[in-house]
Amino acid sequence: MQFHDADTDPTLEFSELVPGTCGSLRFGVHVLEKPLKLKVKGTDRENVDQPCLDRIDATLRYRDCPEDVDATICQGSMAEVLSALKGGIVLDGNRSYGEYGPFDERTTHHFELEWEVPEGAKAEEGHFGIGFKAKPADEREKDGKTRKFTVHAIDVEITYNSFGTNNPKGAMYVLEENLEAVREAEGVPPGTSDVDTSVIEPLVLRANQGDTVEIEFVNSLGCHPERDDFEKRPASIHPTGVAYEVDDADGMAVGFNENTVVESGESITYTWHADEQGAYFFQDGAYQAWDSIPDDGNNEEINSMSRGLFGALVVQPPKATWTDPCTGAPLRSGVRADIHHPEFPDHREFVPIYHDHGVVRPDGLNVPGTDVEQMLHAINYRADRTSERIGETGEEGRTFYSSWVHGDPGGGDNVFEAYQGDPVKFVIVGANSEENHVHHLHEHRWEQIPFNNNSATLDSQNLGMGEGYRQYLTVASGSRSIRPDLNFEESFSFGAGGFHGGVGDLLFHCHMFPHYGEGMNGFMRVHNQQQLHLQPLPNNEPTLPLDSDILGFPDFIPAEEGEIPPKPPLSQPNDPRQPTPEEEEALPALVPGAPYTDPCEVEDAEPGADPMQPDPTEVEPDIVYDIVAIEAKLVYNDHGDYDPDGKVFVLEEDVDAVRDGEMMPEPLFLRANVGDCIEINMRNELEGPTSAHVHFVGFDQLGSDSTMVGYNYDSSTDSGDTMTYRWFADEEGIIFLHDHMRGIGEIMHGEFGALTVEPEGSEWLDPHTGEPIRHGSKAIINPPDDEAFREFCLEYHDFAPLIDPDKDGDGLDTQPDDPDDDAFVNPNEQHGVNAGVGAINFRNSPYYRRGPDPDPAYVHSSFVHGDPETPTLEAYPDEQTVIRLVHAPTRNSTTSSCTNTRSTSSGSASRTGSLR
Secondary structure, eight states, rough: OOOOOOSSOEEEEGGGGOTEEEOOOOOEEEEESOOOOEEEEEOGGGGGGGHHHHHSSSEEEEESSOSSSSSSEEEHHHHHHHHHHOEEEEEOGGGGGGGGGSOOOEEEEEEEEEEEEOTTTOOSSSSOOOEEEEEOOOHHHOOOEEEEEEEEEEEEOOOSSSTTOETOOOOOEEEGHHHHHHHHHHTTTTTSSOOOGGGGEEEEEEEEEEEEEEEEEEEEETSSSOOSSOOOOOBEEESSSSSSHHHHHHHOOOTSSSSOOOTTTTTTEEEEEEOSOEEEEESSSSOSSSTTSSSOOOOOOOOOOHHHHHEEEEOOTTTTEEEEEETTTTSSSSEEEEEEEEEEEEEEEEEEEEEEOOOOBBBOOOOOOOOOOOOEEEETOOOHHHHHHHHTOOOTTGGTBBBHHSSSSGGGEEEEEEETTEEEEEEEEEEEEOOEEEEEEEOEEEESTOOOOOOOOEEEEOOOOOOOEEEEEOSSSSSBBOTTTHHHHHHTTOOTTTTTOOOOEEEESSSSSSHTTOOOEEEEOOOOOOTHHHHHOTTOOOSSSSOOOOTTTTTTTTOOOSOOOOOOOOOOOOOOOOOOOOHHOOOSSTTTTTTSSOOOOOOOOOTTOOOOOOSSSOOOOOOOEEEEEEEEEEESTOOOOEEEEEEEEEEEGGHHHTTTSSSOOOOEEEEEEOOOOOEEEEEEEESSSSSOOESSSBHHHHHHHHHOOOOOOOOEEEEEEEEEEEOOOOOOOEEEEOSSHHHHHHHGGSOEEEEEEEEETOOOOOOTTOOOOBBOSSSEETTTTTTEEEEEEEEEEEEOBBBBBGGGTOOOOOOOOTTEEEEEEEEEEEEEOOOOOETTTTBBBOOOGGSSSOGGTTTTTTHHOSSSOOOOOOTTTTOOOEEEEEOOOOOOOOOOTTTHHHHHHHHSSSSSEEOO
8 A cells, every 4th residue: 555745744544554464655745944853643542452553563764765875764663663753753864865964955855654564463443543744853842941922912002102193093912911001001102101101012022942932812803991993803923934833823714724813802822933043023814915905995904914913023042031121020022122141142132123004193294395195104113204203394304313302213112222332133023014124223233144254244134024134233343344353252242332332322214215204213222321221231331330420321412302402522623612521521532523432443442341441542534535515417318317406425626527517426436445544524515404424334423423313412514514524444345325314305316425445455546547546436446465356336326306308398407396297207206205217326328218219129239329328337358346336225125237247245334235
């Protein structure tokens, strides 16, 4: 008797085992990712004659093996084989393909159970079925524990901010023990009372690798204790990425599987297995649809994820424990935790979950300066939009991020606190049903692959729906940095504030510009003085004690609530503000652009160093750039499509040439070498403040963040003024540079560029003349200890609001007031601005401009149309070439490809990278 590779789980009915005969059962198991453990299921031993099983000879083997390979997995009596399968047999190699050892992934493994039934062997009356299944091979049975949670899905009004913006039709997962606290906080604007509103947050559970997570899920939708306007509806918890039995814990009704969705008022138990460390998204599996729902105007009320039914399971290393950052007590759930491990640095863990909007009330709040209703994008059920913080006129747009003026985002619930030097891990999760987001954290970075010093280093991460990433904040290390010998744990141990030990508020947000203006932003607050509400980590003490005579952040800043804070001391070269006595005592560095800590002081830095004891010798900059923000008409192609309202960064020596039309500007590409101290003197000739915010280099966020974040100083550059910023280039790569003051509504006009950090000691040469250069998108780079290479810098951008010169009416070089004006090349609008077109380095060459009636087959032909207006990259055969890519979008993600070439990628900062 043989059963060949059944479509369903293979089974053997004991009643079919005839005395005096032999037979076999053949089946296959497909492997997707990892070694498996073959197990038996469905055995009812009470109905079996035990002596009979002992008398049946049985062998389980791989089949179709080469002759010189032992195919046997298990051999003995049927009782012995079944006993081994009951505990699970780890499959140690794909022997059917001749490989004995490492488990071969993504193949089908074929097995055969062979038996011989002696005469007289007979089963008693009753059913006995042998079934087989494969589970991931792990150590959970040996070392793991079972963590039990009772989780309710409830209807709740979610209030996003201190202004009272809310989702009256919200929903969330909550632990049963927190139900009462959630009901007390419901409807209370965060930050406006003594009620702890932080309990209304996405559910974040934790477990150790190897644990079993057992969730008793109670569907309480439609059972609100005080409101009867919520619908009773089915609900569930559908996990992503963790191991579970699909018939028991899928949280959905799929195909012929068991339905594991439950009705209102009912419950079910789900069992998950935490096999691997990571961040695993979960959501409601009953109402996932969005666009497929009939358009009756209430998709936001029907789609469960937009209402708030989502969360995450974060799987920690074995032996790790976690505690409440405020009390130090063991923690059951929460988006903040202190993680403790005997063999790894204790650290803060922050879990921001990026999500799209649901119902928003009150409605009718418009994008400042327009009549377009502003959307809402949120992190952890909190969102402060420009329409709420700066009003619909936008007159004080410069103050959008300032806590001095508007209070903390989310009423304080979106502020994540650490002490200077605390190791920090961000765990970012996507709950975005509509579009991807880009998580970016100011002035910090992480390795794309944790624990791998050869990994690309990032300060931004594209985030799709259901994705989760662990980001251990590190300092620059590895072969492309100034610290090639620093290992991962040492790099991680420098902690919050980075290598140079900064303090202050660090903005993190979605780097799609409209999205953070629509509320997708928060802060990491780095303290240098002990706080009553924040437990110190065992491996790091605050720099200043609670009773210090020296003021800690932000107390030393001479500002008042509701007022714009001052500029950093000594930061305005034309009229430098002198520090107050309190500042002079609290600010160790007091260098222009770096009042608290000098990023260029790197010689003796080490984890745990006291930043209040600096080297008194000021480091002179290796390179100084004087840059100016000016207005310029930008013509993007030979047809004459133009942006009359261009705003660009140029070097001081090029201002007159750009202003007179003698030089067509491109994004400003500055250069430095690894190890350079860079001074930027930024002059602003625009109306209103601007900034030169840079990613990925070392800087003091109190002096050179170039904007007005949290309780920091105002480090933007006012109209007619000049500011000094100080950067330290500690890692090779291309680094995004952009305005952060007017970025939300005006970045598409051109205030962006990049800093390209070359290998230490490199020469930068003009590719046409061979003469030394300091900036530009094309160069020959000559490192001292490596082969020279050609370098091309490309900045991809979108939403360029171009005017068609054939349709610009009276021909005036002014932007139409109405975004729907027919003069635009693209008449559409999004987020209250013209949706524009895509471009590279302020140039584009659209197909519709390649001749009056372009043949699609020849749109790329230079023989037919000449070279495109976009950059042409020229090199000789066999030359080493590096293409530095910068992604500078307003809203849309972009990919890049180069035909008929092979490349190796080395990432660096936000939406940047290099192709060799």
